[in-house]
Each structure stands twice: as C-alpha cells, then as structure tokens.
Amino acid sequence: MQKKAAEETALKIDKKAATRRIVISEVFPQVDDGRYPAKFCVGDRLEVSANVFTDGHSELSVDLEIRPPQGSAVVRIPMRPLGNDRWSAEHSLTIRGAYTFIIIAWRNDFATWLSDARKRITAQQPMETELEQAKTLLGEGLRNASGSSAEREFQELVARVCECSTLEEHMSLLGSAETRRLFRTAGPRAHEIVSEHDFPLIVERKRAGFGAWYELMPRSLSAAPGQHGTFDDVIEHLPYVGNMGFDVLYFPPIHPIGTTHRKGRNNSLSADEGDPGSPYAIGSPEGGHDAMHPELGDFEDFERLIAAARDAGLEVALDFAIQCSPDHPWIKEHPEWFKWRSDGSIRFAENPPKKYEDIVNVEFYGAAFPRVWFALRDIVLFWVEKGVKIFRVDNPHTKPFPFWEWLINEIRAQDPDVIFLSEAFTRPNIMQYLAKIGFTQSYSYFTWRNTKQELTEYLTELTKGPSSAYMRPNFFVNTPDINPYYLQTGGRAAFQARLILAASLGTNYGIYSGFELCEAEALPGKEEYADSEKYQLKQRDWDRPGHIREDIERINHLRQTSAALHDFKNVRFYNAWNDNILYYGKATKDLRDFLLFAVNLDPRNPQGAHFEVPLWEFGMPDEASIEVDDLINGQRFTWTGKVQHVYLDPAIRPYAIWRLHGPGGAA
C-alpha cells in the first residue's frame, strides 16, 4: 500500500525545488529586498554581506557578482566567511550609474573533501579510500571542465596526482592553493543557487554625498537700499560666499512672480505697492517655470553667474516648486491641468483650514495626465541644459510618489549628475519613501534635534538604521521657512554650536543667509523670521559685528581637508559626563584621520566635563599617551590616560575640535 502511494504521487515532486539546499538571506545593502537601489557615491567602497548556509557539513563557496553600469565588465569576487554563516566581500565603486549585484553559492565537494581529509589525518585515520575519493572528484572536475580553458589544467593535475606516492605528496598537491582555486573556479557546483533578487545600487557623483550649501535670495543682494538685487549683484557677492568655503549656492525660485493675490510683508493677504511677492508664486504674463524674473536679469546674466560661481568653487542649485501663480501662462494654455470650482474660478492651493491664495497646484491625473508630467520633466531638462545640475524640490510629499519616481528616472537617464534634494518636512515614512524612490538628498529633523539624547538617537538612526542604505540627510540649520526656537533664544553661541554639529555630523549641510550674522528675529511665538525676505527685499550688513564667519571658514576648511568628515556613517558617540556636552568622533577606517568634537549644547552657561579619549580604538591601554592637535589654535600636545577634561565657555567658543595621532597614524 505504501509503495503504491509512492508510485502514484512520484510525479508530483518539484525536482527543482527539491534541490534548493542552500539559503541566501539578510543581504546587505538592500532596500525592500531589492525593490529600490541602495545609494553610493563614486569612490565609495561597497561592502556586501549575507547569510549563506546549507544543511549538513558541506563546505560552501560563495561569489559576489557585480554588474556595473552599461558597457563595463561584470566583476565576480569570492566572498569570505565571517563566522556564524555570515559572508562578506568588498568592491570599489568607480563608475557613476546603476549597478546591480547578485550572490551565487554552491556546495564545493572538493573543499569538503579536503577539510575532512585534514581532520582525518590529524586523527590519524586510514586514508586509502579517501584518496580514492579524491580521484573520483578529480574525474568529476575534468568532466565538468570539458571543453573549457580549465580542461588542460585538470588534465595536468590528474597527471601530477598519478605521480604522487606518499600521503604527504598527495596532500601537498591536493591541498595547494592552485588546486583549490582550480576546483573553485572550474569544478562542479553542487546545488548552485543564485540570490532570489538582483540588488540594485545607484552610484552618484561625490557632490550627492558631500557638500556645504549656502542659500540666498538674489533679490536681496543689491547694495542700494530698497533696490531689487540682480544676478550681477550676486556675482559681486560670490567671494563672500566662496571664501567661507561653501560648495553649493542655492537660490529660491528665480522666475516671474504673479500679481494676483500677491502676498505682502510678513505673509499679509494684500501686497502694498512695490512689494515683490513670494518667489514661490511662480508665473506671470512674462513667463512661467522656464522664464527668468526680469528684475534679476536675463539668461545671459544667469549663465555668467553660473560660470563665476564655478570659478569661486560654487555650484548653483535651483528650486523646483511645481505650483503656479494664478497668472502663470499654463493656466490659459492648459486649463485641464488645473482644478476649477463650480463657479468657474480656479481652485487655489489649500490645506484646510490654511489657504494659499497666491498659488494654484497642478493636477497630475485625469485630463492632465500624462501631458503635465512631460511638461514638468521638460522644465527640469530645460534648466539642466542651462547648466543647473542640483535641484531643491519644494514640498515633494504633496505631489504623487509615482510622479517623482518617474521624473527622477527620466532625468537621470539624460544626465546622471543631476541631484534632487527633497524638502519634505513631514512624517518619517513619507520622508523615507521619497528617498527610496529616488531623491538624492533629504531635508531632515536635524533642524529640531537639540539635546544630547535627541542628537545621539537621531544620528544613530540615520547612520546605523535601515534608512542609512538609501537616505542622505542634508542638515540645514535654518531655512527661510524655519527660524528654530533654539537659535531665536540662544544667541551667538547657539549659532556656533549648531554650525559645528551640522557641518561635522552631516556630510551634507546647509545654512540660509543671515545665519552667519546670527539673525534670529522672529514673528512672536512662531518659527518664522520677522520681515522674512520671502515677502520683501532685505539688505544686510555682511560685516556686522558678532558674525561667525571665522567659525564657518574653519569648519568648512576642515571638511575639505579631512577624509573623516566625508563619511556620514562613521560617527561614534563617546562618553562625556555632562548631559550638556555632546562628544563624538569621526574617523577613517584606517584611523589615520581621527577627529574628536566636543560641543556645549547649553548656549547660556559654561559647561565642563570629564570625557573618555577613545584610546581603545587604537588598541591602546587606558593609561597610554596620545598626541593631539587642537584644531582651533593649532597647538600640538599630549593626553596621558583615558579620562581628560574639557571646559567650554559659550562666551568664548562652545566647541572644541581635536585630531588624534594614534600609533600608525600620520604624524
């Protein structure tokens, strides 16, 4: 009866499934099991790891196969076991574009034989039948290599084995690196398996992962009070920004501004004569997203500005804000791209009960689909052709996710250098999802993380959590929309502390102009700037006493020259016994560049703390001595012993920066 049952169902077994004896799981880096790419920059070292295991006692061989962007040859690297079924391999990412990798594993019967044979020899067990077994494996190797370039190698190996007489001779030949390599590369691959997914990576230019941003409103740069600034005024101002050591110069929208429902000073509902309006109310009879606000200059002026900025070490970034003023040409040309009320009026933007009377949103579906998608893509391509390769995207979370995924892919296909910064200050899932679907960088909650615990937890999440595979935060200390309470109330030391935190913890960080002057005047009870230049022209005295330009120059210079500050994920928080002092290290893997930062988070009081010098990172004992550079005053000295003390007076400078010179480190 049993036999009959077996016969009847014998055909039902899935032979392919029945041979899948090897498991590949917990692959890193990956985002949602390969649905989205993990992010890297050119020059980064890719570390792939995975759990790979099988039943029984067989030896496994595991390969990492990397497929670089089109045209480059596939790379295959042996993975090495780290213990506990974890395997790992590394590879340098040198080409910009879309990579994928897979993992391949098989049971290496020859390696199993060799490992067992060595154990048997140690236990002084008889080896005759084992050597017979080796010859069988050699025969299988030869058959497997038949017709390939390895066939001759196997033939030679067989011939040499036949010449062996003693056990020692056999083992010396069979255990040689050459024989092992031959079986590994050309031997049979029992139960070979490939990871279930292709894991994609996106490798971008270095600026995607590292840059100091400076945001300014060109119209505020006129030297003459009350006069609208121009691109030429910005060109005049470039040395000021460039000398502070910034990399990216970012402008809010520079397009014509609507007049219908134009906002007045401090966001008032009616504009006075001469009020310039919010630059986010894009579009007027003079043009829309592909036009220039006439008072700023023309395209020729703009291109001159881009070139001059480049000479000052600055790359220009523009805003991509999809909304339109009611005067935008599209509204007449493409009424089907907008939403209309039953009374025939256009529906302005709102988030009930809030109303934004000076802008209207485009529709993405219905009659607008897909023409408006292409129009928006072509706007971006238009500016890319003008030389702009960095876009800060306004409020992406209020536009459809699939639109962004499509748009960014379309643009990348044209020019993989284009960078998109997501300005989505919203719930964590949504911020993370925008990063998954393609945004190069993301605004973050850093702007509101002020205490030691908040900063430690948030940085740990960003640098060690799952989102670290795909989200690159850009740490803005302020923006035209955010005048943080900490800065409103903390005075100059608060600006210094936030600067150092942003610039050292964030490989990408930014300030909005005025920050360096410690501007903090707010609308009462709000995180808004008083007399915000979103709604009016502003003149500043750039040499106003109390500015922190020296701090900015120092930290930006250190960013340029310290390799440790180019890695976002290398931060380590160390012990300083004072909850007001955040103390952390940034170091390269080889420890040759090892920076320590201590920042007093209390802008009102001097704070002191004992802290631990991380001698253990160098393998040094607690009582060792280590050479230190004070990177503020340039002095070299010695710390002896693990516990040292620091005193940080906000009236002088709320931070300290040191470089450690451990054994083997650069002198």
Added chain:
Amino acid sequence: MQKKAAEETALKIDKKAATRRIVISEVFPQVDDGRYPAKFCVGDRLEVSANVFTDGHSELSVDLEIRPPQGSAVVRIPMRPLGNDRWSAEHSLTIRGAYTFIIIAWRNDFATWLSDARKRITAQQPMETELEQAKTLLGEGLRNASGSSAEREFQELVARVCECSTLEEHMSLLGSAETRRLFRTAGPRAHEIVSEHDFPLIVERKRAGFGAWYELMPRSLSAAPGQHGTFDDVIEHLPYVGNMGFDVLYFPPIHPIGTTHRKGRNNSLSADEGDPGSPYAIGSPEGGHDAMHPELGDFEDFERLIAAARDAGLEVALDFAIQCSPDHPWIKEHPEWFKWRSDGSIRFAENPPKKYEDIVNVEFYGAAFPRVWFALRDIVLFWVEKGVKIFRVDNPHTKPFPFWEWLINEIRAQDPDVIFLSEAFTRPNIMQYLAKIGFTQSYSYFTWRNTKQELTEYLTELTKGPSSAYMRPNFFVNTPDINPYYLQTGGRAAFQARLILAASLGTNYGIYSGFELCEAEALPGKEEYADSEKYQLKQRDWDRPGHIREDIERINHLRQTSAALHDFKNVRFYNAWNDNILYYGKATKDLRDFLLFAVNLDPRNPQGAHFEVPLWEFGMPDEASIEVDDLINGQRFTWTGKVQHVYLDPAIRPYAIWRLHGPGGAA
C-alpha cells in the same frame, strides 16, 4: 523642442505604475515578505499591522482581507489608524489550516471632503462651493454603485440631501455614520492598491503551542532488574507520569536495533553480550522504521499503550530518526539509497573525525531521488495511521532543507494535526530556517542559558524578535544527550530552578526521565550522562528521596489552569536588585490572570532582593496596595508600595510564585 520631446516619449509612460500613489509596507506578522507562514494556534487572536500612506493630505481607507482555509468565507475588516501611518486590525483564528491575508487601501475622497469641510466650518469659511463638491461626490458614488445593492442606498441619500436646506442639516446627514459607511463600502476607491504579497499563516491545534513533555525509554521500565522493559511496563507507569501533569509522552525510537557495530555501555565501540544497543541504530532483519522492537511488544501492545496514555491525559510522541543500522532491510532492498566505498563496503555515518559505526545515512539525491523521499514520507504516514501525531525529529539539520519543507507539507495535507519538533542543536540561522520551512516546534539554547543576563536576552530575542513570528521553542531542561553542567553541579535546587524557568517561560517545555529524581551523574568533563540508557537498560527507584515531583505537579497544574501561561510572548522582566534572582511576570492582556515569578539562579546560596511590584501595569501609583496570592502555600496577603523584598533559600525552595489581583482583576 521641449514639446517635441514630450510627444516622442508620451507613449513610454507606464500608466499603471503612474497611479500607484499608496504605499503598504512593514506588514506584521510576516516571515521573509510572505515566503513562509507565520505560526498560530486555534483560538489565537491575529493582530495585523502595517504602514499605509500616500502623498498629500488625502484620507485613506484600509481593509484587512483574511482568507481562511478552504471552504470558509473570506473576512474583510476595516483597519484603524494608530498614528504615524501605522494601521491595525484584529481577528480570531478559529480554524485549523492555512490562512492568507492581504491589505487593501484606497484614497477615500468623500472622507477627505468631510474632514476638510469640518475644518473649514471650524474656521468659519464659506461652504457653498464645498456643498457643491459634496454633490459631485454623491454623483460619483451613485455611478460607482450602479447595479449593486448599494445603488438604492445612494439614491435615497441623494434624495435626502436634496431636502436639506441649512448647512447644519447637510453636515448632519453627510457626516453621519451611515453616509460614511456607505461611501467606505460602496463609494469610488481612488488609487486602490493591494499589498504586493499574500501573507500566509498556519494555524495549528493548541498542542502545537502548549505542552509539557516527558521523555522516557520504554526499555528501562521493567520492574525486574536487568530485564528489558515492555509497552505493558510503560502502561503500568502511566499514572506516575500522568499525575505529574504532563501532556506529551515521548519515546526515543522503538524499532528493531541493529547488531553490526552495536555500541556497548557508555558508547564503547564493542557491545558485550546482552547489551541492548542504541535505539538510534534503527533496523535489523526483524524490520526497519515501520517495525517494532520485538522485546518491547507488538503493534497491538503499542496501540493499547496509546489508548491508555490518552486516558491518563498523555499524547504519545515518537522519534523520527532517518539513519539506519547496517542491518536495516533497506540496505539490501535499495542499495542505491546509500553511499558505498570503492572497496564495496557501506559508508557509515561520520562527521570527521567523529565516526558513528553503528549507523549509515540515506542518500537524498542521485539514484535515491525521489524514491527515498516517498519512502520516508510513508514511514511517517504509517505511524500517523497508528495514531501518532507528534514526532520529535532527530538531527534534521543534517538532511536537506527542501526534503523537510516537502515532507511536512505532504503530511499536513493528509493530517493537519501532525506536530514536528526539530532537534537541531546547531547555528541560529539553521535552527531558524528549519522553523521557517515548517517545523512546528524547535529545540532551543534554553538548555544552556543559566544566568540572569543570558535568560533575559534569550527570552527577549525569542519572544520579541523576528523569529517569534515562526519559531516555537520547546524548552527541554535535559535530554538523553544533554546532562547540563548546571544540573551536574547544582544539586536539587538547580533542578527546581530549571524546572520553574522552563515551565513558566516556555509554553512548550520538556524533561527527560530521571530529571525529577535529580539524576546528574556524568561522564567526567562531558555533558553526557554516566551509564546512559542510550546504551544500556536502567532501573530507577521512582520514589527515591529528594525527588522534585511535588514541584512538577504544582507547576504543571498551574500551567493547566493559568491563561497567562498559555501565551509564550507575554513575558516581561521586572527589576529585582540582585543578579542571582530572575524576576518576571506573565499576564493575560486583560490582566485578569497576572503571575509573578522570582527564581534564585544560585543553587548554592540563599539570595534576597528588593523587587518592583509592577503596579504601573494596572495604572496604580507606587504607594498603592495590591492583593497577592502566594501560589506555593495558598496564602492571600497584601503588598503596600511598589518595592517589596523576597528571600529565596535553595535549601528550602529556590523560587516564589505569586498571583496579583489588581483592580478589575478576578477576586
């Protein structure tokens, strides 16, 4: 030029992808994104949760759809938002078998309208065009319901809206629960999306998740010294086991034992005359895996034993050990199922340099495939037909993973009541993977987790970590193969402590006979029992002084009567200020059954500790009073204040068990 580009590529957009605006992620419970089922027992409450979000400010509706085993109707339940984009729903699992669930989400335009309208009314904004908009939505609802049973409901609603005159009337009707329900169930579903995977669940009988096991070797149960025990001897012994309150009575293999290379006492290489051999050397001329060891009795005796055990509250479990003795009938009948050396001898089992001369392993591939798979399946089915529904599987990790996945599915298709316990003491990935592919229960590292930190960390991993979705550990305190050092050296109190830990922390736990007598004599320096009954007959004095039967009866009785002990994942570790005292709670969700355990892990010295009574779990202040039952002596008393003290003397009893009666709890 831009327009042309748009035209050219207009056909390239993927319309389906372009409308996927809703994201469903981080679904729980799930195992490897739905590749393997999450495990439950009949009567369990399923809690499904997921992140569900969309761009913009739209209101979402989210449904959980549960598909019970064949024949039962699909259940659809609205999920409720928990905040921060997390949604959740619950459902009772009442049917044994394979469930799946999916999640469905859509943008509920009517709900968005209603939410916005309420905000506008609060802000006293004009509502005329909003009410027009509501009528448009009503029209869409009517169209959508056309032809369905909801059409008439929409018609009536439209008629009633037409009769409304004031804003209040409109809002009262449009905001009613009835209108919201109508739109939710029958209204349009903008951008509707279904989770990318079906998430499978397996719901098993209660014994899969809860049971106290007692392991014994039937051959050791003869009352006469030196005589081989029989099934009838086991029947005599059933009251002893049943009265201790066990649920499962498990026997190592009961099949004929080979004589070739039979092992002698203490695993010696040659057996003496009369040595019975290891029961794991399965098969002799008298038969193989489907035969009975003649000295134990015949099938009739065995069936009588199963029935008598059932009457004593015990379900019989058997061993499924795939290896064969060299005398197994299969070796002659199916030589192609085994591995042969070049000298014509059979290859016995080994794990170099270890050798197991009395057993040979079957081959699973090559000429043995798939016939040996079916033969093994039919062995299990054979015993299932004899009434055995629980199998402890010997060393599953040395047999192919796909074999187990296939075998367990095959058996479950015949009888979903069959339970498989995986005896894989190996690396964590492999133990977990065997649980993923189908094993009902798993041996665990509990046997070696002795300190407070070890137990806390391990239980936290097992009850809160990812493996808690699919792995049910069975906490064996000892086995014929494991005589833990802690028990070898700790004396009676060590046995009491380990018993209480296993039986309270593990919903499934087990002891191997002799444990209750505090047997601990070991081979020097090994975790092996001296004179192990794996290789010889053993007689025991079951009433030997110093046994811990009373402790076993007490805890097993508590297990039967306390709902809190039926949930593996509900353990909470609380503060007791002594590293030798492990202190934890087990409570039902409604807190009506709330147990506290304090166990002295130091079997040599009395230990005392202050500990925190978890008054906060009941929402009580730190200085509150609470009624307590001492479950050892049956006394009721009162604790006043959060901090109390306990003193546990191993010479008396190394543990305390209390039941709390909080407000609202049973008196």
